[in-house]
Amino acid sequence: MARATAKNQAPDAEQVSDQKVQTLHDYREMLRIRRFEEAAARAYTKGKISGFLHLYIGQEAIAVATAAAIGKGDHVVTTYRDHGFAISLGCDPKACMAELFGKATGLVGGMGGSMHFFDRDKGLWGGYAIVSSHFPVATGHAFASKYLGDGRVTLAFCGDGAMGMGPTHEAMTLAALWKLPIVFVCENNQYSMGTPLSRQLPVMDITARASGYGLPSDRFRVVTVAETRERLAKAVRMAREDNQPSLIELITYRFRGHSMSDPAKYRGPGELDEWKRHDPIEIAYRELKDKHGISETELEAIDEEIVAEMTEAERFANESPQPPPEARFLNNYAKD
Amino acid sequence: MAVMQIRQALREAIREEMERDERVFLMGEEVGHYDGAYKVSQGLIEQFGDKRIVDTPIAEAGFAGVGIGAAMAGLRPIIEFMTFNFSAMAFDQILNNAAKLPHMTNGQFTVPIVFRGPNAAAHMLGSTHSQAFEPFYCNIPGVKVISVATPYDAKGLLKSAIRDNNPVVFFESELMYSVKGEVPEQEYLIPIGKADVKRAGEDVTIITWGQGVPVALDTAALAEQRGIDVEVVDLRTLRPLDDEAILRSVRKTNRAVLVYHGWPYGGPGAEIIDRIQREAFDALDAPVLRECYEDVNMPYAENLEQLVLPRADRALELVLKVMNAA
Numbered sequence: 001m002a003r004a005t006a007k008n009q010a011p012d013a014e015q016v017s018d019q020k021v022q023t024l025h026d027y028r029e030m031l032r033i034r035r036f037e038e039a040a041a042r043a044y045t046k047g048k049i050s051g052f053l054h055l056y057i058g059q060e061a062i063a064v065a066t067a068a069a070i071g072k073g074d075h076v077v078t079t080y081r082d083h084g085f086a087i088s089l090g091c092d093p094k095a096c097m098a099e100l101f102g103k104a105t106g107l108v109g110g111m112g113g114s115m116h117f118f119d120r121d122k123g124l125w126g127g128y129a130i131v132s133s134h135f136p137v138a139t140g141h142a143f144a145s146k147y148l149g150d151g152r153v154t155l156a157f158c159g160d161g162a163m164g165m166g167p168t169h170e171a172m173t174l175a176a177l178w179k180l181p182i183v184f185v186c187e188n189n190q191y192s193m194g195t196p197l198s199r200q201l202p203v204m205d206i207t208a209r210a211s212g213y214g215l216p217s218d219r220f221r222v223v224t225v226a227e228t229r230e231r232l233a234k235a236v237r238m239a240r241e242d243n244q245p246s247l248i249e250l251i252t253y254r255f256r257g258h259s260m261s262d263p264a265k266y267r268g269p270g271e272l273d274e275w276k277r278h279d280p281i282e283i284a285y286r287e288l289k290d291k292h293g294i295s296e297t298e299l300e301a302i303d304e305e306i307v308a309e310m311t312e313a314e315r316f317a318n319e320s321p322q323p324p325p326e327a328r329f330l331n332n333y334a335k336d
Numbered sequence: 337m338a339v340m341q342i343r344q345a346l347r348e349a350i351r352e353e354m355e356r357d358e359r360v361f362l363m364g365e366e367v368g369h370y371d372g373a374y375k376v377s378q379g380l381i382e383q384f385g386d387k388r389i390v391d392t393p394i395a396e397a398g399f400a401g402v403g404i405g406a407a408m409a410g411l412r413p414i415i416e417f418m419t420f421n422f423s424a425m426a427f428d429q430i431l432n433n434a435a436k437l438p439h440m441t442n443g444q445f446t447v448p449i450v451f452r453g454p455n456a457a458a459h460m461l462g463s464t465h466s467q468a469f470e471p472f473y474c475n476i477p478g479v480k481v482i483s484v485a486t487p488y489d490a491k492g493l494l495k496s497a498i499r500d501n502n503p504v505v506f507f508e509s510e511l512m513y514s515v516k517g518e519v520p521e522q523e524y525l526i527p528i529g530k531a532d533v534k535r536a537g538e539d540v541t542i543i544t545w546g547q548g549v550p551v552a553l554d555t556a557a558l559a560e561q562r563g564i565d566v567e568v569v570d571l572r573t574l575r576p577l578d579d580e581a582i583l584r585s586v587r588k589t590n591r592a593v594l595v596y597h598g599w600p601y602g603g604p605g606a607e608i609i610d611r612i613q614r615e616a617f618d619a620l621d622a623p624v625l626r627e628c629y630e631d632v633n634m635p636y637a638e639n640l641e642q643l644v645l646p647r648a649d650r651a652l653e654l655v656l657k658v659m660n661a662a
Contacts, residue, residue, distance in 0.1 A: 075409075109442035118441040125408070126441075130432050136398045137433055140405020147361070147387065147411060167428075170398025177393065331439045332477045334446040334501035 020292040026225035027284040029067070030060040032306050033084045034281060036093050037256075039310040040083070040100055040114075044260050048318065049100045053114050056084035058255035061280035062187055063088035065228035066155060069236055070123065073150070077138035078157040080115035080129040081254075085157075089122045093313040103320035110323045111331075125154075132158065132165035135184070139171040142182035146243060153239045154182045155232075161192030163206055169213075172247065176213040181239040183232070184215075184247045193258045194266045210247040221251040223280060255279075337518040343376045345487035345519050346452075346508065349494035350377065350414060352523065354384055357412060360498055363390040363399055364416030364453075373418045374454065374513050400426035400451065404433045404503075407449040414498060417453035420469045420507065426451075427472065434503035435478030450497045452506035455483070456547050456597035457634060459511065460641060466634035468596075471603030473505040474575045480528055481575040483507040483546035487517040489572055492526030500528060509547045529573045531581035537567035540655050541585040541592045543608060545571040548596035551627070554648035555595060559655050566655065574604045579611060586612055587619045591658040594626035595651050601631060622661030627651040 037055045044053050056063065063084035066076060078085050086096050091107060099106030100114050107117050115129035125141060128134030138156035145152040162168045163186060175182050192200045203209075210217035218235065222228050228250065238244040253275040257264040264272075276282070288294040340348070354360045361384075366373050368381040368391040381389040392399040396417065403413035417423045423430070434447045457466035474481050480502050484490040490508070497504040534549060535556050544552040549570050556566035569585050571578060586592050592612060594605050609624045630644045 108440065108444070111442050112440045116440050118444055120441070120444040126437075128433075130428060133401070133428050133432055136401020136429060137405035137408070139398070140402040140407070141409045142405075143402050144406040144409030144411050147406070148409075167397045167401060170395040171401065173393060173395060174398050174402060331441075331443040333480075334438050334448070336501065 016292070020288070022226065023284055023287055023292065024294070026061075026064055027281065027288060028302055028306070029064040029088055030225065030281045030284065031303060032093070032309070033060040033063060033087045035306045035310045036087055036096065036313070037083060039314050040097065041256070041260065043097070043100070043314055043317075049114070050102070051113050052080070053100070053260045054081040054258065055254070055256045055260075056081055058275070058279065059187060059189060059222075059252045060084055061222050061225045061228055062250055062252060065225045065232055068225070068229045069232035070153065070155060071236075071240075073152045074123055074236070075125040075138070075141045075152060075154040076123050076157070077125050077134050077141065077154060078127065079131070079134070079159055079162075080127070081159070082115070082117045082124070082127045086117045086119065086124055089119065089124050091117070091119045091122055091124060093310060094316040097313040097317040098320045101317040101320065102322065103317055104323040104327070105316070105320040109327065132162040132167040135162070135168045135171035136174070139175045139180060139182060142175060142180035142245070143178065145181050146178070151240060152181070153236050155185060155236070156182060157185045157187055159192065160186060160188040160190070160197055160206065161200065162186070163201055163209070169209075172213045172215060172245075175245040176215050179243040180245055181243050182245045183235040183239050184245065185232070186247070186249045187252055188249050189252050189254045191254070191258065191266070194262065194264075196266065206249040207247055216244065216246045217248065218246070219249040219251070223278060223283060225280065225284070337520060339516055340487050340519055341514050341516050342484070342487050342490045342508065343374060343513040345491040346376045346494055347378065347380065348519070349491045349498070351380065351383070353495055353498040354380075354388060359410065360412045360414065361388040361390060362414045362416060363392060363403060365392055365394055365418050367391060367416050372416075374510065376513070377416070396422050396425035397429055400429040401433065403449050404429055404437070404447055407447045408437065408445045412448050412498060414450045414452060417451060419465060419510070420453055420455040421465050421467055423451065423453070423469065430473070430479065430503065430505070431476055435476045438502075439478060446501050447503050448501045450494070450504045450506050452494070453508060454510035454513070455507035456509060457641070457645060460636055460638055462636045463633040468598035468629070470507070470574055470598055474604050474607070478503065479575065480504045480573070481507070482528065482573050484572060485509075485512065485546055485549035485570060487515070487519050489526060489532065489570075491519055492524050493528065493572060496525045496528050499525075504528070507546055512547060512550075526572070529576045529578055531569050531571045531573070531578040533567060533581075533585070534570045535566065535568040537565040537589070539565045539589055539591070540658060541567045541569055541589045542595050542651070542655070543569050543571065543582060543592060544595045545574060546597060548646060551646050551648050551651060552595040555651040555655060558648055558652045562656070564655060564659060577604070577608065577611070579615070582608060582612065583616050586616050590619055590621040591661075592620075592624045593651060593654045593658060594624065594628070595646055596626070596628050597646060599629050599631055600626065622658035625654040625658060627654055
């Protein structure tokens with residue numbers, strides 16, 4: 001009620017100023033992800049990165065909103081499209097890029113590559129490359145939080161492609177049955193690799209499944225970081241305070257192919273351009289320029305600074321050493 | 337010494353470790369209110385409550401994964417499969433998550449977890465419920481594999497498995513839960529990776545584990561009537577293998593026969609024979625032979641099942657064959 005009242009009043013100068021600072025932060029963080037991904041794509045075409053490279057371009061607002069919606073000690077568990085979360089959660093782009101290059105200085109020492117980013121202390125608890133396989137594991141983190149009473153919340157992200165798979169539904173069943181502090185988030189980017197939603201799911205509203213588990217749900221198109229953050233934060237609060245898990249569907253779009261080898265010929269005519277007109281980065285850019293009076297020159301300077309950061313990350317990755325031969329024997333088994 | 341069944345020995349191991357460490361919990365189908373499909377966990381829910389003896393719906397991938405995620409976050413789960421045949425539904429969790437996470441995260445996470453339950457054939461359960469899973473799990477770096485045949489080994493090794501910081505696959509046997517044996521009153525642990533000579537002998541080594549152990553001992557008794565002195569080496573741990581114990585015995589007897597439940601193609605049987613021929617080729621007086629399942633899916637019909645399963649009379653034939661080879 002209080003917020004509804006506030007909405008009806010004219011925003012005061014202080015609120016506008018707060019908004020400006022927030023949008024500027026959101027814009028910068030989204031752009032950092034995009035410029036990281038673009039640098040990675042360039043390095044891939046130069047042959048510096050091998051294997052699979054799945055870019056997050058178009059979906060950046062989600063990772064930025066997530067980082068702001070969670071608390072310290074919370075866990076974020078995601079798919080192989082994981083670079084965005086790494087950057088938004090505060091992992092060093094140098095370590096991320098070095099991981100893509102398969103270097104000893106990489107986020108996981110060159111053991112995982114693009115699809116297996118982990119940074120325990122930053123809250124990035126994977127980085128999972130088998131679709132749906134991480135949902136039960138994430139539910140286990142939430143089980144441990146409830147068991148230990150540590151007040152942590154787990155956010156488990158999947159793509160729309162995971163919605164046809166068994167472990168996704170087993171995980172939601174168990175979390176709902178046991179009232180675990182977890183938020184399931186489906187990033188519906190419209191395609192399971194090259195298969196559109198209409199050819200993979202009999203019911204395209206993903207949250208329609210929530211009622212089968214007794215999970216509250218939310219479903220919306222990702223336009224701004226602010227709205228996404230607010231609605232994720234509500235679910236996080238519900239998980240933390242009431243051990244109430246929920247399912248959120250975020251409607252989004254990836255501007256690149258599934259991976260670097262995918263020319264994305266399956267898109268309809270004009271489809272990509274239409275989605276790009278609602279690019280959260282562009283929307284933030286326009287808001288900063290038009291509403292908050294930040295000049296194009298200033299915004300250009302921010303961009304240049306970020307490009308420099310990512311160029312430095314690429315240089316660092318390139319110049320870093322490969323892991324020593326004996327590294328392959330490490331950590332296959334834990335030390336006693 | 338107390339005399340107890342294997343199921344009781346397992347229960348006491350779980351009880352002691354749960355009393356010792358609050359992070360240990362048991363999870364699986366029917367482990368709590370039903371008291372366990374094979375009564376291993378009988379009475380534990382009364383002592384520890386449903387927070388630590390956790391009944392699950394039928395969702396093997398789900399609860400195996402929950403165990404892994406909980407282990408990553410600092411707990412020490414024991415996951416019971418009603419039978420390892422059902423672990424096939426959770427195979428991805430063990431293969432791609434439990435086994436790989438310590439390595440793939442560059443040591444940021446460990447996965448201290450035990451997956452346990454009955455393995456291999458029982459009696460007339462048909463092909464989907466009669467499989468030995470050693471070849472699948474032993475093949476995976478990052479996993480330890482144990483198979484027990486006595487109450488003493490069951491208790492001592494399960495306690496070690498629960499304390500181990502790695503994923504441990506722990507094979508029991510439906511037909512052997514009632515097997516009785518002596519178990520010390522005082523606490524003890526059996527180290528993972530150590531074989532045990534169940535019968536000392538001079539002429540032929542039989543290498544075995546799990547449900548193969550009683551078949552091997554029966555074979556030794558039959559051989560004794562023929563004046564052949566068989567040594568029975570129970571591996572107890574299948575990964576890592578106790579190479580030293582295997583080679584020590586083979587170098588003494590110069591002959592080896594393997595007796596185990598499971599298919600012949602690949603698996604620990606083939607691995608053991610490979611290690612023997614590589615490391616003790618000169619000590620061998622005969623080829624290494626094995627008595628195991630026939631290379632077919634398990635039929636339901638009793639007469640056919642008996643033909644497929646490993647048998648002491650057929651293992652004796654192999655013993656005689658390697659004795660006559662020199």
